[in-house]
Amino acid sequence: MDIKTEVLIIGGGATGTGIARDLSLRAIPCVLVEKGDLASGASGRNHGLLHSGARYAVSDPEAARECISENRILRRIAGHCIEETGGLFISLSEDSPQFRERFLMACEEAGIPTALYSRDQALELEPELNPDLLSAVKVPDGAINPFELVRANAKDAERHGAKLLFHTGITSLLIDQNQVRGGLALDLLSGEDYKIEASFVVNATGAWVNQVLKLAGLRIDMALSKGSMLITNQRLNQRVINRCRPASDGDIVVPNETVSILGTTSVRSEEVEDFEVTPPEVSLLLTEASRMIPAIRGARLIRAYAGIRPLFQSGGTGGDRQISRSFALIDHGERDGLKNLMTITGGKLITYRLMAERTSDLICRKMGVDVSCSTHLKPLPVVAESLRPKDRLQKIAPGGEVLCDCELVRREELEEILETMQFRDIRDILHRTRLAKGTCQGGFCVYRLLGLLHESGLVKESPNKVLKAFLEERWKGIRPILWGGALKEEELIESIYKGIFNLKDSVEFGVGSSE
Amino acid sequence: MHFDLIVIGMGLSGLMAAKTASESGSKVLILGKGMGALCLFSNTIDLLETLPKGMKLDEGLSQWIKDHPQHPYSKVGAKIVEEALTSFTSLFPLPYSFVSAGDGNSLLPTGAGTLRPTYLIPTTMVAGASVREQGGLIVGFKGFKDFYPDYAATLLGCRSLTLPPFRTFHEEITAAGLARSMEKESFREEIGREIRREMGNETRVGFPAVLGVRDPWGVKKGLEETIGAEVFEIPILPPSIPGMRIFNRFKEWLVQRGVTVLLGHSVSKAILRGRRCEGIRVSNPPLSSFYSADRYILSTGRFVGGGLVANEEKIYEPIFDLPVSQPRSREEWFRKSFFSNLSHPVHQAGILTDSSLRPVDDKGERVLENVWIAGSILAGHDSTNEKSREGVEIATGYMAAKCAMKK
CATH class of the missing domain: 3.30.9.10 (D-Amino Acid Oxidase, subunit A, domain 2)
Structure with missing residues (x-):
């Protein structure tokens, strides 16, 4: 299934989905590929701060001004996040x-x-x-809820014609003389590979920028x-x-x-x-x-x-705290003589929209198209109704099943999500619900989630393999804080899985679940 | 009030200690803040995973003892372990009793569709031991979130059946609620008929381990009559209904024997003079009481039970502030991989004792003269990974009481 498009965006974080939204609002066709799930890099691994810019006011006034301006815009367009x-x-x-x-x-x-x-x-x-x-x-x-923000951008982009492909990596760039013409994509779950032809390629992979640039024999200085x-x-x-x-x-x-x-x-x-x-x-x-x-x-x-x-080093020395939090848009045509490839990196979650705007502006100039940005004017759609604990409690019907007791996630809620999405990996569910986000961190409810997935025929391999991989991944976040109540809980969880269920040996997380 | 012996902690080791001491004619008080890990994890009686199938208990255990001189089993000795197990099983006469398969471990199916080695099995679980070879129908309940028959059945090579919701349930379906329903004949007949309709050529039917608390054998027989096939139980997520049966049986027996049983009471302070314990303060807000005894057994469990507490720097024992053997720093408590082949060092932490189960410091010096230690709080074993939980509890509970009541 080879694909032809105008712009190929690599990276499904805030910046990548922001660019997909910006371009598609300007009616420019684009395809986004992401090797994991939405927001699996820095966009989903931060403290969820809607920066005022004050933190940078003294040391980095430019970043501070960008922050406060975007702060005001996001309050307007993404109030629900x-x-x-x-x-x-x-x-x-x-x-x-x-x-x-x-x-x-x-x-x-x-x-x-x-x-x-x-x-x-x-x-x-x-x-x-x-x-x-x-x-x-x-x-x-x-x-700010960064997952909600990225999902909202993705949804709006898709609504306006963009195509988003997850669990898909780029294995090589198509280069014709001194011009990039797209890339070869690999579906990491099914193993299928195909060609994506595009007039422009945008590298929005955050900390992974050099892994993409390496495909073109290029490199930039990142800290x-x-x-x-x-x-x-x-x-x-x-x-x-x-x-x-x-x-x-x-x-x-x-x-x-x-x-x-x-x-x-x-x-x-x-x-x-x-x-x-x-x-x-x-x-x-x-x-x-x-x-x-x-x-x-x-x-x-x-x-x-x-x-x-992903901090972009434009030169100079000093500690990482001194490197500007401002972003960098690199035109590899100008910098390296490889036309129509650009890298957008650095910056903050809060400036993702501005980064997307600048990148899209550059593409428009190159295309000779004169459409201006509208992402700062149009509100982002609401993807999932975000419920407060009290609302979640009220939704529980008599006899209903609450699979995640810590965060009150109901069976029906998961079934609704499974209906609206193409399920490919257990992480797709973990990124879309509060399941496993509470005190026990999925110690009880992921077994139940697997029970439900297995019943629905969605787990093609052994559910215990997925369960063990989840527990191993969960361990990374738990191990550093094991004392007091957390240690007590961990003894309980270990006694369940290694004791009652007799599960052994480690396996790697993220093994595909569909054929 | 003054007793011959006070047992602190009401898990399996404490209950065993109280039983053993009471049999020697002593005046015993047992108190605990809860029912211990017994009602979380204990479905069967684990002794040792490495006990090879078919190997006699004493052979396997003797080898283990030889290889692990610091292990609680080594303090007790193979002979006393066997004596203690006999004392335990004597509490459970037929038909609901504990049996072993030819002196070795049996492999029982679990809620995750795995097979698990264990030593003594309640008679309601025996038929599960051959499910992998002989097949069966695994039954669950729609709306019961702690057991997924399809999940387990697929892995066990069985067929599964999820029963539709029954009128009986208005609230969330829990293991305890199901166990209560199972004790009603009308409910058993309703589900029994449903299962009978769905039966193929299976000769046995597996249920989650919720076949009643009071009369599991009766429930099993009742179901078998309606269904026309053999019925067995499969251990699932906590709480453990089979564990509650053990707890209830002990409690009933102890009360009958005149042992003072105080549930929901926790010790706030031990009063020490030199190397002797003079009494304990027990808080049961708004009251605070004082109890004393000649001897004390500490069987308060590990972290889940509250017998050991960890702060950011170290692990301590909150009642007597006994020395706790532990890794040098928190960084060493856990290994990088959860499913590491080697057990996490924190599990070996605990109270060191001499050969009579009295607490000692790191130089081997006895710290207290009239306190004995029993159960999972003991250093030098990892009950989850060795599958030795109940064995260690029963053996050390029995042994601690024997040593304490000797003179």
């Missing part, structure tokens, strides 16, 4: 008062509205804050910076809490639905899939975050995870 929590930058006794003054001035210059609160005012708003704080600066930070995060099983703060000091490890706690997310570290990495959270990182995050919110010390953690920041 956002919780407008507001944010505070709190100063503790060891934080320099001079920095706070510089911070306030820099925010003003970048156009970020602020208000200064006294200690008492701040504690009234956020009772769990460290009572030793000196002051807090209010900023328009918020919380891969691992950022680790921890999730608590309760929401300890209503607003985003930042530390008012130069960007550093453990300086933010983002509320997200029913949990709080502690972030982040910055560790230079050579591997694009280095997602291991080390014990020193866990200790550091806990120590720093509990300076801001002391109750974090006693909180039950449910998971640790990490993402790779």
Whole structure:
């Protein structure tokens, strides 16, 4: 099934789906390929922060201005993915008062509205804050659901004619003289390969950009910076809490639905899939975050995870915290003499739309088409109704089956999803529901999910193979936080699967489930 | 109140200890905050996975003891392990009793369609041991989320049947709810007829292990009459109904024997003088009581039971603050792979004892004179991976009581 299109987009994160939406709104045909599922890279591995830009105001004013401008746009077009929590930058006794003054001035210059609160005012708003704080600066930070955002972009793109192919990799680029003409695609689940002919190829693969560029014998300078995060099983703060000091490890706690997310570290990495959270990182995050919110010390953690920041190095030295969070759009025709190939990388989740706009503008110029961007004007569609716990509870009918007890996911909810999508991999379900996102992290409900999938004839191989692969993957997020209540729960889970069910030996996650 | 012996913890090891001490004529108090891991995991009586099929219990166990001098079985000795198992099985006379297949392990089907080696099996599960060879019909209930007959049956080479929802259920269907329904004759007849209609040439029918709490044998027989085929139970996700049967039987027996049984009570503090325990404070809000005894047995389990607690730095024992043998740092508690072939080192952590099961420190010095340790809290074993959970509990519970009541 060879495909012909105008633009081939590689990468199904926020940027890739953003470009697909932007182009298709301009009526330019495009095909997006993603080797995993939606948002499986950095777009799905971050702390879900709707940046106000304040974090970069002092060190990186350009990134700060981009952030606040996109922050306003996203509130307009993606309101259903956002919780407008507001944010505070709190100063503790060891934080320099001079920095706070510089911070306030820099925010003003970048156009970020602020208000200064006294200690008492701040504690009234956020009772769990460290009572030793000196002051807090209010900023328009918020919380965003990145999966919902990426799914909304994907849905809108498809609605306007874009074609999105998941679990599909690009194995080589079609190059004709000094011009790229598409790529060879491989369906990673079925093993089928086919040709995608395109006039333009956009590399929007985040940390993986050099793996794609390698197919053309090219390379750009990237710094891969691992950022680790921890999730608590309760929401300890209503607003985003930042530390008012130069960007550093453990300086933010983002509320997200029913949990709080502690972030982040910055560790230079050579591997694009280095997602291991080390014990020193866990200790550091806990120590720093509990300076801001002391109750974090006693909180039950449910998971640790990490993402790779794809930072583009335009030269210069200094630590990864100093590399600009602004993005880079590289025209490989100009840079390397390979026409119609471009790479978009760097940036932040919050600037994905702007990155997509600039990339689409460049393609339009090359095509000689004069249609302007409209992604900042048209609201994104609602993909899945996002239910608060209370609403989920009310949906449970008498005699109904709640498969995931932690997050109240019903059997009917899963059956509805299975009807509307072409099921290919268990992760397709895990990315689309709250199943396995709660305290037990799927320890009970994934067995039940497999029971349901098996009944529906959707698991073609041994369900235990999928179950073991899931448990092994889950382990990566659990192992760093095993003490207290989490360890207790883990003993229970291990006793079930290795004990009662006698499951043994490890297998790799992500083995296809359809023929 | 003063007792000869106080047993702290009401899992299988504590219950065994209380039974054993009471048989020697002692005045015993047993207290626990819950029913222990017994009602989570114990469907059958595991002894040791490496006990090869057909190998006599004493041969296999003696070899294991030789190879693992620090293991709780080595403190007890093969002879006492066998004695303890006999004492356990004496509580369960026919028809609902525990049996072994020719002194070795049997392979029983599980809710995940796997086969699992185990030593003593309740008579309601025996027919499952040959399901792989002889086939059968695996039955589940629509709306019961903890068992998927199709999942298990496919892997076991059986046929499956999901029974439609019955009028009996208005709320979520749980294992305990199903077990209660199973005890009603009308319910058994209703499902029995349905199954009979769907029967092919199968001669046996497997159910999730929910065939009643009080009279599982009666439930099995009742179903067999209606269906016209042999019926067996398959262990599933917790809670364990077969575990509850064991708990109830012990409790009934202990109460009859005059043992004081306090469920829902946890020890808030042990009062020590030198190397002796003088008493315990028990909190049962809003009340707090004091109990004392000449001797104490600690059988509070591991992390799930609360016998061991882990904070970010270390593992400790909360009641007596006994020394806990453990890896040097938290980084070493767990291996990188969940399904590692080697057991996670944290499972070997626990209380070290001398040969009489009294707690010692890392130099082997006895820490307390009138406290004995029993059950999964003991260092040097990994009950899940060795499949030794119930065996260790029964053997050390029995042995601790024997040692404590000696003089």
